[in-house]
Amino acid sequence: MATDPLFTTREIQLAESPAGLPEPEHFTIAQRPVPVPGSGQVVVRHRYFLVFPGLRTLIGGQADGVPLPRIHVGDTLFGPAVGEVVAAAPGGPLRPGDLVTHLLGWREHALVAAADCTPLAGDVLPDPVAQLSSGSAAYGALTRLAEVRPGDTVFVTGAAGAVGTLAGPVARLLGAARVIGSTRSAAKAERLRAELGYDAVVVPGPRPLDEQLAAAAPDGIDVLLDNVGGEQLTAAVRAARRGARFALVGALAGQLSPDRDGGSAPAEIDTFRLVNQGVSLYGYSGQDHPEVAAEWTKRFGDWLRSGEITFPHVRVQGMDQAPRALQELFEGRHFGTVVVELPPA
Template structure:
């Protein structure tokens, strides 16, 4: 087998920086694209040529400066996020030029990353490199480990057209759910969720009270909630919860995509309902399950090759399109993950 040929490393590359804190609508003026020298990796670092990156809703919150469970972006400095690329230099050892890897330093064409934060990927594990940036691992872990979906369950997934939700409907069905209901922001998206992504019924924000719509879509109540939204949708889910329902909370989109309060999504819950119906509410984060990405990749690869799973995503091309990609995500223009090819 001939050795992998690694392209020459240029002297400069581009990175996207935060120009100003976000208050209100996210616009082009909040970003700048800078041309800077390609970093020199130090011992223990890996230099990666980024090929793909993901944008996610929490990035808008990181641009506001409010307190979050993860670091905020800093004005004048490059943003970051999940990216896939190939190793071009690895003076610290452990990696070889040409290795396909994933790491958290996107929003730039080259990244010098501490080797401990770089995960080697099997190029044959998934049909495309882009699939490694699916948020399906979160959906899989929340449904399988946190909510423990059982055969016959009625499952409600809020934010069903997002990166997590667009995978979650398919996965709830894969785990044996008897009925799957999702919420989204438009009838156009709702139709695709029902036709393509495993949903039996949908509720649409703005088409009437969420609780009333949910009672229509799940007349017998729900056994499982995978919540990416919070707010009114979490309250409605509790109102229609069956005894011993299991709620997995993974996001707070009701705050992340609106106003200037970042991820704050206050909600009033009725403790009487939680107690009398024995509802279990559990937060779920992928970072607490380091073994899950490998488990998910195996499941995802099998499903993609069999045609039993699909990976809904939008792909914009060029690092100069990364700010637009995040803006389009916050505007709800896409179904599934939003990626940028660098």
């Protein structure tokens, strides 16, 4: 890899393995020369990159079965990013000025194989930052696994996160009659009701989840989109109606626990009820449904333009704030998707 000695760039590296949840002191910002692209490569200057809870699993060392590599001490973090091609090897499919997405975020510039970049069509989504939404997982789970039907009661756990803030509105657009969410704070619960149209929101705490779910869905739930696992999955099984369809998308109960390594989220499930009620339970992986991403992007763009849906997100300004943004994500301080926005070159 050649470098340009006249220009430098910054990237965020893991400096120390955390004993619990990562904090800013576990990361460092390293400065490197901007690379020069070789054959089949481009250099991308980032505009935005995603802050996402899956980094907890990759940093925690329990990435077995995860289709992403583990992050070791000294490695640069990575994840979805949107940026502009600023240098390209001759003869390639991408040219300077092209907007692309790829998976080497958490740095100002990335040297990427052109084949690993997805060019952005300017007329698909009204704002490039929406490319970093996690809505594809919600949409895929609700259409391929849970198959939301008109009149369904849908329960979305972790409803104030990146997936949940889109899952509830999407379920409604797919025909759900009642949409219930869960979140960790009363303030977020109010936002879910007022801004995103959730009919009811349960808040884990002193009041038992079973009691809250019974009040929110007295006839039970038909669909679960689960981002959390743990006790919330346990309660959802007990609230399932006959023939309920459960789609598991995330495992935040494990990833957000300081006592775990991000690679497990145990839950006690009443298998008798699963059998007796004929409940189906599947884990959703985008790898199993490669056609979903393009379908979602098209429908997401249409819904955004029509005003039928919004993209709740928080823009954190600058590389220096990225480690803090990750900590705040784990602490549940943000609503919706969290992205780091980098200043123009």
